[in-house]
Amino acid sequence: MTLPRDDRRSFLRKAFLAASAASVAASAPRAFAQMSAEGDPAILNLPAHTKGLGQPVAARPYGLPSKYEENLQRRESPGLTRVGAAGVSFAPLQGFFGIITPSGLHFERHHQGWWDIDPAQHRFMINGLVKNPKVYTMDDLMRMPSVSRMHFIECGANTGMEWGNVAVPTVQYTHGMLSCCEFTGVPLKWLLDDCGIDLKKAKFVLAEGADGSSMTRTINLANALDDVMVAYGMNGEMLRPENGYPLRLVVPGVQGVSWVKYLRRIEVGDMPYAAKDETLHYVDLMPDGQHRQYTSIQELKSVITSPSGGQVLLDKGFFNVTGIAWSGRGKIRKVDVSVDGGKNWRTARLETPLLDKCLTRFNIDWTWDGKDAILQSRATDSTGHIQPSSMDLRKVRGTRSIYHNNAVQSWLVSANGEVSNVQVA
Amino acid sequence: MFRLLNAHSTGYDERLRRCATARVRQVHVAVARLASISSRAALCALSTVTLVSAAPIAANLGRAATPAEIRAWDIDVRPDFKGLPPGSGSVSKGQDVWEAKCESCHGAFGESNEVFTPVIGHTTAADIKTGHVAALRGETVPQRTTLMKLSQLSTLWDYINRAMPWNAPKTLTTDEVYAVTAFILNLGDIVPADFVLSDKNIAETQNKLPNRNGITLKHGMWNVGDKPDAQGSGCMKDCKKAAAIISRMPDYARNAHGNLAEQNRIVGAIRGADTSRSAATELALLTKGASSGNGSMANASSSERRGETAAAANAANTAPLKLAQKHACTACHGVNNKLIGPSFTDIHNKYGANSATTLAAKIKAGGSGIWGSIAMPPQAHVPEPEIKAIAEWLAAGKF
Numbered sequence: 070m071t072l073p074r075d076d077r078r079s080f081l082r083k084a085f086l087a088a089s090a091a092s093v094a095a096s097a098p099r100a101f102a103q104m105s106a107e108g109d110p111a112i113l114n115l116p117a118h119t120k121g122l123g124q125p126v127a128a129r130p131y132g133l134p135s136k137y138e139e140n141l142q143r144r145e146s147p148g149l150t151r152v153g154a155a156g157v158s159f160a161p162l163q164g165f166f167g168i169i170t171p172s173g174l175h176f177e178r179h180h181q182g183w184w185d186i187d188p189a190q191h192r193f194m195i196n197g198l199v200k201n202p203k204v205y206t207m208d209d210l211m212r213m214p215s216v217s218r219m220h221f222i223e224c225g226a227n228t229g230m231e232w233g234n235v236a237v238p239t240v241q242y243t244h245g246m247l248s249c250c251e252f253t254g255v256p257l258k259w260l261l262d263d264c265g266i267d268l269k270k271a272k273f274v275l276a277e278g279a280d281g282s283s284m285t286r287t288i289n290l291a292n293a294l295d296d297v298m299v300a301y302g303m304n305g306e307m308l309r310p311e312n313g314y315p316l317r318l319v320v321p322g323v324q325g326v327s328w329v330k331y332l333r334r335i336e337v338g339d340m341p342y343a344a345k346d347e348t349l350h351y352v353d354l355m356p357d358g359q360h361r362q363y364t365s366i367q368e369l370k371s372v373i374t375s376p377s378g379g380q381v382l383l384d385k386g387f388f389n390v391t392g393i394a395w396s397g398r399g400k401i402r403k404v405d406v407s408v409d410g411g412k413n414w415r416t417a418r419l420e421t422p423l424l425d426k427c428l429t430r431f432n433i434d435w436t437w438d439g440k441d442a443i444l445q446s447r448a449t450d451s452t453g454h455i456q457p458s459s460m461d462l463r464k465v466r467g468t469r470s471i472y473h474n475n476a477v478q479s480w481l482v483s484a485n486g487e488v489s490n491v492q493v494a
Numbered sequence: 495m496f497r498l499l500n501a502h503s504t505g506y507d508e509r510l511r512r513c514a515t516a517r518v519r520q521v522h523v524a525v526a527r528l529a530s531i532s533s534r535a536a537l538c539a540l541s542t543v544t545l546v547s548a549a550p551i552a553a554n555l556g557r558a559a560t561p562a563e564i565r566a567w568d569i570d571v572r573p574d575f576k577g578l579p580p581g582s583g584s585v586s587k588g589q590d591v592w593e594a595k596c597e598s599c600h601g602a603f604g605e606s607n608e609v610f611t612p613v614i615g616h617t618t619a620a621d622i623k624t625g626h627v628a629a630l631r632g633e634t635v636p637q638r639t640t641l642m643k644l645s646q647l648s649t650l651w652d653y654i655n656r657a658m659p660w661n662a663p664k665t666l667t668t669d670e671v672y673a674v675t676a677f678i679l680n681l682g683d684i685v686p687a688d689f690v691l692s693d694k695n696i697a698e699t700q701n702k703l704p705n706r707n708g709i710t711l712k713h714g715m716w717n718v719g720d721k722p723d724a725q726g727s728g729c730m731k732d733c734k735k736a737a738a739i740i741s742r743m744p745d746y747a748r749n750a751h752g753n754l755a756e757q758n759r760i761v762g763a764i765r766g767a768d769t770s771r772s773a774a775t776e777l778a779l780l781t782k783g784a785s786s787g788n789g790s791m792a793n794a795s796s797s798e799r800r801g802e803t804a805a806a807a808n809a810a811n812t813a814p815l816k817l818a819q820k821h822a823c824t825a826c827h828g829v830n831n832k833l834i835g836p837s838f839t840d841i842h843n844k845y846g847a848n849s850a851t852t853l854a855a856k857i858k859a860g861g862s863g864i865w866g867s868i869a870m871p872p873q874a875h876v877p878e879p880e881i882k883a884i885a886e887w888l889a890a891g892k893f
Contacts, residue, residue: 137760137761138759140756140757140758140759140760140766141757141758141759142757144751144752144757146751147750147751147752147831151608151609151610151834152609152610152825152826152834153824153825154822154825155610155660161757163757163758164758164759180657181657181660181663194559194563194564194567195559196559196564196568197568201558202558202559202564203556203557203558203559204556204557204558204559204563205555205556206556209555209556210555212555213555234741235741235742235743237743237751238743238747238748238750238751238754238769239751239754239757241757242751263555263556275570277567277570281657281660281663281664282656282657282663283569283656283657283663283664285570285652285656289716289717289718291717291718292718295718333567334567334568336568336570338572340572340573340574341573342570342572342573343572343573343645343646343648343649344570344649344652344653345649345652345653345657347649348643348644348645348646348649348709349640349643349644349649349653352643352709353713354630354638355710356631357631358626358627358628358630358631358708359630359708359709359710360630360643360645360708360709360710361709361710361711361712361713361715362645362709362710362711363711363715363716364713364715364716365715365716366714366715366716366718366720368715368722369722375762375763375764376763376764379754379757379758379766379767379769380754380758380764380765380766380767381764381765381766381767382763382764383763383764383765388763389763398722405730409737410736410737410739411733411734411737412732412733412734412735412736412737413730413731413732413733414729414730414731414733415730443737443739447726449728454722454725455725455726455727455728456726457724457725457726458726458727461724461725461726461727462724464724465723465724466723466724469633473715477726479737481739481742485773487767487773488764488767489742489743490742490743491739491741491742492739492740492741492742493737493738493739493740494737494738494740
């Protein structure tokens with residue numbers, strides 16, 4: 070959604086005025102707190118980097134973030150899991166810009182530990198209801214025509230700790246089992262065609278990993294023939310080991326557990342497989358005691374990433390409220406933002422690109438008056454679905470589920486500037 | 495491949511069919527130049543990934559899988575028990591396997607909640623009759639056990655066969671998998687102590703699972719195109735009278751995820767809240783900082799802390815920690831926190847600085863009963879010098 074030029078100019082002017090007003094109003098804008106009568110020592114005293122020789126090229130042959138960025142790390146939520154090899158690390162969404170997740174900060178979820186597998190020894194097999202069961206090497210797969218697509222991946226249990234009440238403090242822990250990358254690989258359909266899939270009998274495919282858990286997941290044939298891909302590339306390089314090097318399944322719009330890592334096999338079949346993570350986990354407990362099985366699609370969701378829980382606003386005045394929205398059913402059409410806990414809403418600006426089953430970044434200007442405020446975002450997708458509140462969701466699904474919580478998130482900005490995670494009615 | 499897709503396209507998504515047809519036509523066009531692609535094919539190409547092109551895998555890539563290769567990997571067992579290899583195992587044999595290979599994580603009776611959630615518990619004889627676990631409807635059970643949720647027996651067999659024991663998956667024989675499955679069912683009072691589970695009786699045993707009728711496919715989150723069940727409101731103005739806060743983080747949990755000041759960027763419109771201080775203290779400091787022009791407390795303290803972290807990193811020797819990670823010691827021991835076993839810090843505090851030899855012996859031989867009910871297995875496979883390095887590191891206590 071781009072603003073007409075005049076609107077944009079007027080917006081920028083307003084934003085600038087708001088920002089200047091804030092710096093006048095505040096007692097001491099914090100960035101200039103070190104000012105002396107003469108001026109800012111950061112300007113007056115030329116620093117070492119201005120008066121010396123810097124590092125040579127390739128001093129770090131594989132680049133690393135600045136040492137000043139070390140606070141943004143993948144982190145575990147204490148007490149969530151008891152063994153690291155069957156654990157989760159959350160991506161620091163509070164610090165991200167745009168929609169692409171840096172590869173080193175992609176969230177992790179392992180069921181039986183991760184491996185760094187020799188790609189020369191990795192094999193991919195297709196069998197089952199196909200005319201010609203085949204084996205491919207990585208050389209074969211990477212020699213094939215490829216496609217590159219940007220998609221979000223979200224764990225089905227993302228925000229799962231918050232079904233009944235507030236449980237964790239920041240957006241890293243509420244929503245950080247979410248990442249978005251550009252994936253490169255071969256559409257699964259091409260490979261199924263290459264093996265001569267029996268489309269008269271086939272209804273599902275089973276994806277299986279090569280690691281100890283040999284994770285299996287059932288994928289609908291409609292998905293498999295649409296946009297599912299067998300991917301080796303992520304953000305311009307090979308997949309990271311923690312994300313399935315050298316091969317993983319990419320199932321756009323579907324929960325992360327189906328994106329089988331270390332992918333070794335696809336079996337074409339005619340019934341769902343009821344794998345461990347389809348019968349005992351990733352099932353949604355309903356108020357009547359029944360479990361919904363094969364709940365796979367990650368529904369429409371959005372969250373404000375800044376200001377967000379655990380942050381402190383430095384001053385009153387202008388803030389760019391920013392966040393992300395996504396839907397497993399299509400594109401983001403609109404995001405509304407409230408600063409009064411859902412009484413009134415304004416429509417945010419969506420940043421391009423607006424892609425299918427991909428994160429969309431939104432921004433909206435806000436002038437904080439120093440009083441309590443409750444920030445919320447609410448997305449609408451291309452199917453017309455509007456993101457539910459936690460009350461809307463609980464009415465249908467109760468509070469004892471773990472999975473697929475796509476409720477509107479609320480952040481309370483207190484008068485002291487501190488932002489905290491709250492739920493509102 | 496075009497032939498095949500075209501021949502079987504009946505009943506498929508209309509768009510797919512149209513594109514497949516278009517593609518067939520495209521192939522039949524003698525000298526297919528890009529410009530000559532029919533407008534329908536072009537439209538399809540724009541609409542989805544599937545239809546981007548005519549799957550140009552004409553190059554002979556890949557090769558036929560041999561029967562032995564398929565046998566080696568195709569181990570999945572479906573709910574109709576297709577894929578289940580013949581075999582059998584008794585409850586008593588299952589108990590032997592359990593005690594040797596499963597008990598250390600799951601407890602003697604499958605009840606342990608220390609490493610994983612319990613396997614056994616909260617299913618009743620009445621549940622076995624109805625096929626619905628009553629405890630799933632109430633709030634009385636804090637944690638759902640495996641048997642409370644298990645609706646398909648194939649799932650249990652398949653999972654044990656492919657992924658257990660956790661640290662040595664795929665090492666059980668087929669008969670041992672039957673036996674362990676039988677033992678678990680016996681612990682849940684689903685089969686008697688003299689029961690022998692086999693490929694012959696597994697289908698009838700399925701009919702005794704307490705939660706066999708406990709699943710539903712009635713929802714809109716499986717098939718593409720189905721509808722969501724919870725719809726939000728599109729109201730923009732005066733949507734409610736007031737926003738009542740119904741849940742917030744308790745004060746005692748303020749620092750439970752570590753200091754949030756260290757989890758946010760040090761520049762920008764915001765800083766992380768210093769949760770090592772109480773909210774009230776922080777407010778006071780922030781106010782003071784603002785009025786005296788001393789800058790953000792969060793900012794100042796975060797740079798102080800970075801200094802401390804750097805100093806600590808210099809003092810600690812990180813090589814032994816890497817060894818501990820390499821040998822999976824850290825799967826059960828945290829540096830400061832108790833996991834399955836005691837933390838490295840607790841071990842150091844208990845045994846002190848002169849304990850390197852004692853600790854090396856304990857690592858090598860394993861042990862039990864000192865820190866809790868879960869035994870530590872012997873680690874004799876770890877090379878002697880590496881055990882020594884880890885033991886000396888534990889004794890030194892500089893983590």
